[in-house]
């Protein structure tokens with residue numbers, strides 16, 4: 001065997017190994033001949049016990065380790081999945097990672113009945129563990145202490161909720177808001193509906209107390225008028241640079257008297273009122289703004305100085321500069337929200353062409369007491385109360401045309417009902433027609449839908465194709481699909497239920513922090529079912545509409561979920577198994593190939609050094625194969641350990657015996673254990689080796705196995721979509737290498753393993769064993785021919 | 792009442808449309824949400840009891856009678872439905888395919904028999920031209936200018952330096968060969984036969 005492959009962690013010249021065998025109350029010893037096994041193991045101490053996992057044995061093991069001054073331990077017993085933790089404690093004072101286990105129960109005595117063959121296999125399993133443990137290194141569990149601080153980006157309902165929850169759990173929070181005031185979209189909508197009370201309630205009255213609580217909380221620092229400009233990861237923390245635009249007004253001096261705005265000559269469309277009215281270049285976005293102060297809009301201010309002259313507090317100062325604030329935080333929560341779909345992209349609905357065609361958000365502002373009409377419902381074109389109002393649902397949603405959004409925006413059916421009910425309450429004379437494709441009012445919201453029906457909201461099932469004007473009326477053209485009739489509806493006003501889409505801030509922040517987006521451009525959650533607030537970067541979380549369309553209720557629960565995920569990281573720190581990638585900085589040439597290859601975004605560059613985030617890294621080994629400089633090792637699965645395991649499994653192979661190496665990932669290993677638990681037999685040739693992922697293996701390992709007597713190699717892994725494409729590439733690479741080396745590629749196979757389908761795995765073991773045997777027969781025949789020719 | 796028997800609700804008709812050469816890639820037929828947006832903009836629906844949404848519904852319901860139903864001949868391929876459908880379905884294309892299916896039977900041939908002259912003009916002159924049958928109608932629709940244009944076409948072309956409209960003999964032969972090879976000529980013969988039978992019985 002060529003020892004040169006073995007990497008730098010060579011075993012010290014003499015290592016004293018103790019092998020502890022478990023009879024498992026007959027579970028193992030009834031099938032495996034323990035005496036023959038004992039006599040075939042080459043180690044300083046080989047001892048058998050009745051029940052190794054018992055407390056009594058713990059003491060025995062410890063005593064033996066101390067008495068015999070052992071350096072390493074092998075436990076040949078049950079599956080490491082069941083008891084590895086227990087045994088790691090048993091071997092103290094040895095470092096827990098100087099232990100190796102051989103699985104003699106689930107993968108030998110429970111699946112084979114021929115005692116002789118089972119004993120042979122038990123010997124090779126134990127030998128492999130002995131070989132491998134020689135290359136083990138003492139490792140320490142990584143305790144990751146995350147800084148007890150977080151940055152929440154976005155000051156809408158989600159951001160404020162997350163910040164408050166974190167602050168109450170003792171986490172220092174910097175809340176960063178791009179606009180001059182916190183509040184987000186919720187502050188604009190005026191009303192929220194209650195499906196229980198069947199009423200519309202004041203949104204601000206619900207939200208304002210939360211905002212005030214956030215302002216007053218000692219753990220929360222609100223930074224408004226500010227944007228994150230850069231981000232760097234470092235040892236599980238984040239260094240952010242936040243740029244705060246100058247307000248040109250001293251926040252602590254300004255009393256918000258408003259004298260300044262009165263003398264400002266510049267009118268600017270008021271974005272907080274959907275541009276339906278004007279504001280000045282010096283302005284306070286809305287009466288309840290937080291902070292409660294005026295701000296100069298640099299883009300529009302002409303620096304005439306009028307405001308400065310009238311300010312009694314001397315609060316205005318034109319020489320303020322952009323401030324850059326460095327933040328070092330343990331976690332980041334993205335709560336950057338959404339924006340309304342640009343209705344100009346659906347020109348057939350006449351938005352901007354007709355004054356009386358408006359969006360739901362514009363209607364919200366018109367209906368808001370602090371809005372452009374002081375809460376009166378008026379037609380924008382002439383100020384009259386509309387006699388009829390038609391709402392068009394799914395404007396921009398559920399639309400696969402290029403400018404549209406494919407998804408359902410989830411809230412607009414409820415928003416339309418809310419506004420319709422509210423209008424019906426105050427303007428019973430105004431007729432309301434909702435043209436819908438489907439009314440989506442799941443769960444309790446159905447209550448509120450029926451309430452709308454009893455309020456005599458008229459519903460027409462059909463999606464309008466266009467809006468025109470005839471005889472001074474707006475005309476909505478639609479098919480009443482339930483009657484199968486083309487219909488032209490005359491109306492005074494049209495409200496388009498605009499789709500929700502990711503805000504510009506969401507896109508910017510996602511790019512800056514390098515988190516992944518969905519096809520629909522929302523921040524992608526790590527797993528939509530079980531990890532709904534994690535992003536693909538450890539330590540960065542998402543909540544609210546930045547993650548996808550949702551209502552206030554869902555945004556609030558998601559914000560709380562994100563906060564508790566952050567505090568999970570921070571409270572007490574996290575203990576992580578050290579079985580992750582380690583960079584050898586003396587070999588690393590900083591090429592960055594590993595950063596690009598890592599599917600878990602665990603590798604990053606900081607201060608001209610490659611670092612691995614221990615929480616994110618799952619030891620899959622993709623990077624190892626990509627590093628041209630041999631600068632990466634996976635702890636616990638170093639090259640030497642893999643070679644040793646392979647050689648150990650193949651040691652003392654008898655003439656005519658078949659040995660198949662089966663590499664399984666965690667799920668595969670559990671499935672194999674299940675085969676054992678269910679006592680389903682499979683060929684004795686199978687020798688299972690646990691790895692984190694097939695991606696850890698390289699052609700050199702495969703070739704090494706065949707050179708050392710493996711008859712076949714079986715690779716089993718759960719086809720997780722993150723790394724599956726890499727697995728396919730790997731398998732292809734292996735097969736190509738086999739062909740190059742004159743080995744039949746049929747002697748290697750990949751199989752997708754699913755934990756519940758362990759029976760399928762057992763069946764595959766049989767099939768593969770046959771396939772290998774066939775291939776070997778073919779080879780035999782060829783060799784025979786060749787040799788007979790020689791003669 | 793109709794009973795929907797087990798095994799009756801297949802997608803054969805829909806599949807045959809989706810897999811037809813004429814259907815655009817990713818035709819959203821199966822994704823139709825029956826929103827009626829197509830109908831709302833369909834001029835044929837405004838003037839007749841034709842309803843493009845219902846065409847899709849009937850295809851999805853595996854209603855074979857659609858192929859011999861006169862209703863599919865109401866669409867005039869304006870593509871309005873095609874341009875608005877939110878799931879990229881196209882009733883316009885569906886109709887074209889349904890009509891081909893109908894033409895494979897005698898029903899459809901009767902429908903297109905009056906267009907025979909278009910085909911004949913390709914065979915004879917190698918170019919498309921408006922059949923004489925329609926001449927008077929067009930003068931009615933467009934006015935005397937149309938008559939003038941037709942009468943003086945050669946002079947006008949000459950004045951514009953365009954030369955004669957008649958194709959050279961060689962090119963004409965090539966076109967005839969193509970029409971023969973692609974089955975066009977045979978198809979015309981078939982239509983002519985149906986048309987003749989029809990006239991005879993009348």
Ligand code: SF4
Nearest residue numbers: 394397408409412413
């Ligand atoms: S919530 Fe209603 S209006 Fe909005 S996209 Fe979904 S179905 Fe259409």
Ligand code: SF4
Nearest residue numbers: 588589591592594627
């Ligand atoms: S691939 Fe290797 S050499 Fe390149 S940056 Fe990563 S560790 Fe360094």
Ligand code: SF4
Nearest residue numbers: 823824826827829876
């Ligand atoms: S517009 Fe498209 S989705 Fe809507 S009914 Fe017509 S074909 Fe179906």
Ligand code: SF4
Nearest residue numbers: 833866869870872883
């Ligand atoms: S193409 Fe046909 S079905 Fe479509 S809108 Fe035009 S006439 Fe109607």
